[in-house]
Structure formats: C-alpha cells, structure tokens
Amino acid sequence: MDNMTFIAVASIVTAGITTAFGTMAPALGEGKAVATALSSLAQQPDASTTITRTLFVGLAMIESTAIYCFVVSMILIFVNPFWNHVIG
Amino acid sequence: MRLSPDEIIFWQFGLFKLNATIVFTWGLMLVLAVGSKLITRKISTDMRRSHWQNLLEILITGMEKQIEEVGLGQPRKYLGFLGTLFLFVAVASLCTVIPGYEPPTGSLSTTAALALCVFVAVPFFGIAEQGVGDYLKSYTSPTLIMLPFNIISELTRTLALAVRLFGNMMSGAMIVGILLTIVPFIFPIIMTALGLLTGMVQAYIFSILAAVYIAAATRVREPKPQPNAEH
Numbered sequence: 570m571d572n573m574t575f576i577a578v579a580s581i582v583t584a585g586i587t588t589a590f591g592t593m594a595p596a597l598g599e600g601k602a603v604a605t606a607l608s609s610l611a612q613q614p615d616a617s618t619t620i621t622r623t624l625f626v627g628l629a630m631i632e633s634t635a636i637y638c639f640v641v642s643m644i645l646i647f648v649n650p651f652w653n654h655v656i657g
Numbered sequence: 658m659r660l661s662p663d664e665i666i667f668w669q670f671g672l673f674k675l676n677a678t679i680v681f682t683w684g685l686m687l688v689l690a691v692g693s694k695l696i697t698r699k700i701s702t703d704m705r706r707s708h709w710q711n712l713l714e715i716l717i718t719g720m721e722k723q724i725e726e727v728g729l730g731q732p733r734k735y736l737g738f739l740g741t742l743f744l745f746v747a748v749a750s751l752c753t754v755i756p757g758y759e760p761p762t763g764s765l766s767t768t769a770a771l772a773l774c775v776f777v778a779v780p781f782f783g784i785a786e787q788g789v790g791d792y793l794k795s796y797t798s799p800t801l802i803m804l805p806f807n808i809i810s811e812l813t814r815t816l817a818l819a820v821r822l823f824g825n826m827m828s829g830a831m832i833v834g835i836l837l838t839i840v841p842f843i844f845p846i847i848m849t850a851l852g853l854l855t856g857m858v859q860a861y862i863f864s865i866l867a868a869v870y871i872a873a874a875t876r877v878r879e880p881k882p883q884p885n886a887e888h
Contacts, residue, residue, distance in 0.1 A: 625858060625861075625862075626861075626862060626865060629821070629858060629859065629862040630862075632821075632825075633817060633820070633821040633824070636820065636821055636824030636825060636828070637820060637824065639824055639828055640820060640823070640824045640827075643660065643827070643831070647660050648660055
C-alpha cells in the first residue's frame with residue numbers, strides 16, 4: 570500500500586469508528602438524564618418549568634461530546650490536512 | 658460538500674476576503690440594529706402600544722428574569738452583553754427559513770469570536786465587581802494547588818463553547834444538504850425544522866452558560882466566620 574491509499578483507508582475507517590463509538594456514550598447519558606427528569610416531574614409537577622429547563626441545559630452539555638466526535642469525523646472526511654498534503 | 662460559509666467568497670483583495678460569513682453577519686447586525694432603532698422610536702407607556710414594542714418588552718423582561726434566576730444580582734448590568742449574545746445566535750438560526758441564507762454561526766470563526774468575547778467578559782465583570790486582588794485570589798481557591806486547574810478549566814470551557822455552537826449549526830446545515838441529494842421531498846423540511854429547534858436551544862445554552870460563568874466570577878465570597886472571642 571502506498572502512502573495515499575494508507576492515508577485514505579485510515580481516515581475513512583477512523584471517521585466511521587469515531588462517529589460509531591462517540592455517539593453511544595452520550596446517548597446512554599441522555600437516556601438516564603431524561604429518565605430521572607421524568608420521575609422527578611411525576612413527583613413534583615409544580616416545578617415542571619425548572620426541571621424542563623435544567624433538563625434541556627443538561628442535555629445540551631451531554632450532547633456536546635457527541636458533537637466533538639462528529640466534528641472530528643467531518644474534518645477527517647472533508648478537510649483532511651494529511652490527504653490535502655499527499656494530493657497536492 | 659461545503660463545510661462552512663467561509664468558502665463562499667464574494668470578493669478578494671490580497672489577504673482580505675469578503676466571504677459569506679462576513680456578509681451574513683453584517684446583514685444580521687443591520688437587521689437587529691435598524692429593527693430595534695425603528696421600534697424604539699416611539700415608545701408608549703400606556704395600554705395602547707405597537708405589537709413590535711410588545712415583542713421587545715417580552716424578550717427583554719424574559720431575559721432579565723432568566724439572568725436573575727441564574728444568580729446575577731443586578732441583571733441590568735449584564736443584560737447588554739448576555740442579551741446580545743442570545744439575540745445574535747437566535748436570529749442567526751431563525752433566518753435559515755430565508756432561502757439562500759447560511760447561518761454565520763456555522764463557521765468556526767464566528768463561534769470562536771463569540772467564545773473569546775465571553776472569555777474576555779468573565780474577568781472583566783469579575784474585576785468590576787470584586788476588584789483585581791480578590792478576583793485573582795479566587796483562582797487559588799480552595800487551595801493554591803488548584804491554580805493550574807482553574808486556568809485550564811477557563812480555557813477548555815471557552816473552547817467547548819465555540820465547538821458546541823459550531824458543531825450544532827454546521828451539522829444542521831450539512832444534514833439538510835445531504836438529505837436533499839438522497840430524499841428530496843418531505844424529509845429535508847422536517848430536518849430544517851429540527852435545525853431551527855436546536856438553533857434556539859443552542860442560543861439559550863450559549864447565553865445561559867455565559868451567565869453562569871459570569872455569576873461564578875462575580876460571586877462575592879463570604880468572609881470567614883470570626884472565631885468567638887472568649888473573655
């Protein structure tokens with residue numbers, strides 16, 4: 570395998586694995602967060618605005634790790650510096 | 658496949674590039690500034706008021722209440738900065754309904770600039786509230802060993818702010834673009850609506866996080882309780 574093929578294969582495989590594994594853990598964390606929010610909503614319906622708002626803020630924080638993995642995958646596929654260097 | 662609106666260049670002169678990000682940012686600034694100037698030209702304090710003034714009042718009072726709930730005692734002082742952050746990111750995301758528009762927050766340069774503004778504003782408000790000595794001493798709390806960790810946490814949360822907003826906006830635009838080539842009928846419309854929702858949530862998150870960081874920096878430390886002087 571020459572340089573170009575090796576870089577292409579490594580980038581594509583890594584991009585796929587990054588998105589695959591990087592979205593598993595945040596999904597589990599978000600599931601737990603929503604489950605706890607639902608049970609506390611059932612216990613105290615009066616605090617629903619506070620609970621809902623805190624839930625959304627927490628979900629966005631957890632989501633950001635998945636977004637990091639997505640950004641790395643996009644960089645590997647579209648603006649890969651090693652690929653651009655080896656092409657031109 | 659375009660990663661960000663940075664790559665649409667309208668005009669170039671040497672190193673200076675006029676790309677779509679700058680043009681859309683200026684357009685947004687124009688809309689926000691001229692719009693609010695026109696609405697606040699004639700403010701009425703009685704029960705008969707224009708709808709636009711009502712809208713502005715709802716926005717301002719809502720934001721003030723949110724800032725107060727986060728823990729900042731005098732929300733008016735911070736309303737200018739935090740309110741502008743929220744309005745800019747929210748309107749940038751809302752305008753995606755206009756065809757041909759790309760949100761300027763879909764470019765890492767814009768989100769990095771916004772995150773740097775927050776990075777500068779937190780010590781600014783902290784020093785304005787507490788004084789230079791007390792604010793710098795807060796970096797060594799609870800112990801001196803935490804000093805490098807506090808500094809690192811400041812830098813990483815700025816980076817996290819930038820990348821979070823960029824990733825959310827960029828992924829929304831990219832998913833719609835990809836779906837248009839695969840299933841160009843109803844599904845892209847649903848994904849655009851989802852992109853609108855996430856855009857508003859991300860605008861709220863960005864400004865609330867900035868408010869929380871400022872609140873942490875301006876929190877007045879309680880003086881240590883004096884030991885009881887027995888006589």
